Amino acid sequence: MSGSPASDGHYGEDLFEPEHPHESERIDAAALIYDPFTTDRLRTLVPGPGGRCLEVGAGTGTVVRWLLEEAAAAEVVALDRDTGGLGATVDPRLRVITADLRDEALDLGTFDVIHARFVLMHLPERRQLVSRLARWLNPGGRLLLGDAVEVPNPLDTSSAYRRTMDAMWQALRSTIGTDTSAITAYPHFLREEGLQNVAGELVCPPLVAGGPLARFWSETWNRMRPALEETGRVDATVIDEAVAYLASPGLAELGPGMMTAWGQRP
Template sequence: MSAAERGDAPHAGRYGESVFRPEQAGEDERIDFGALAYDDITMARLRALGVGPGWDCLDVGAGTGTVSRRLLEEAGVASVLAVDRDVRFLEARRIPGLRVLEADVTAPGAVPGRFRLVHARFVLMHLPEHERLICALAELVAPGGVLVLSDAVDLTNERTPATPYSAAMRAMWQGLRATIGTDVTWVPSCPHLLRDAGLVSVAAEVHVPPLLPGGPLSRFWADTWERSRAAMLATGLVDDAGVDAAVRYLGSDECAALSAGMLTAWGHRPEEDSP
């Protein structure tokens, strides 16, 4: 279902334009905080799926390249193609053996070839055409290969205790949806969308790393709120003092909250029939 069909107001920009601009100082560090929180989880799932020597891999929305690097250095895969709309962080870090492609995956034919692993983390949640893109990414999976998608799931609801953190998270999700089209409401349906895309042996899991004062995930959310502050304030759900209070709350021993979870879903492309 399109944004127009859901009745959403049109948003003004895209990820990396009005919010989370790569040229803004410290954006690579913000991405790295998220990587510190989630990379071990991602790599454990990829290893459990058998990713290893001989695999040709595609890492979509590769960011600073932390998953791409670990696929090459730890999993020992044959090759990784890292794709992003802006590859400045990938180029700056010069990962040996990594192929880099600056491309917009929303454009038809943006990525050539097929891969035994196609991986995208925290990408589709920012793209309104996620259903079409799941089908497009599934087509990039070689027979016998696997598509692995991870996106955020919001764990706040009407019974979540009212704290500076919960107020900031609600304002962030609403502000990002209005500003760049971010939508996590569909993410729990990702396994069904993988089946609809023709994949088999579909499964999913959710992981929620802890929010610890000074920990990488707490620092990631604090930086994320700072960079999306204008969008959050525009919702009317928080003011500047409220955002500041939420940042202090994350860094304090008073923090008692669940982070947004990461839902990872995967599905395999069937082996082609013998001729």
């Protein structure tokens, strides 16, 4: 994907509405796969118990609960445009903020750890938001950003899987402004913000037939069917074939990965 065309759409409004009966299940399927990588990295970055943490795009609260229970944070601020997915997460150290990260009036204070996963890729203002998050760090504080990166098979341009995945990225871009073209530049962005000890990594969890990640993509494609067909790349038959492939023993793909970058405020 390349470019950041203007889009009036919003994640959670024009696509993936939180009130959909299966939205929490879709998010949790991805969390089940990606949380171990995220928390392993956070474990190396969280300075110790007692810090103040910000979780941007809190979703169903899986990372929020890890920060409270495993990292023993003194306070966790859970920020999301819709915080209904947090459910019954109750802890006196948890502060839930229902707001848009792009709101210029938003003042949350400063933090020892800030984490945002699969959030900035959906926001056209992502580069400015990296600056904003970096400014919210305390001295010595860490910023951890994670977003999706495609690693397509260059020999496959016509399978139902490839056509559906490509149609998905095109539909996301045109509908809500999703753009993954600059994700691998995140380490450079963090250095430009003056952060130190900057590094990045890419993980591509196995895409196993019928597994959580395959279920995530199946549910995502099924939910996006009208938008996928509007791209002109696929029709219902192609989507059906791609979804069936994700559940079949013949599945053999390196699915999209997660690029994570981190840095520390001097």
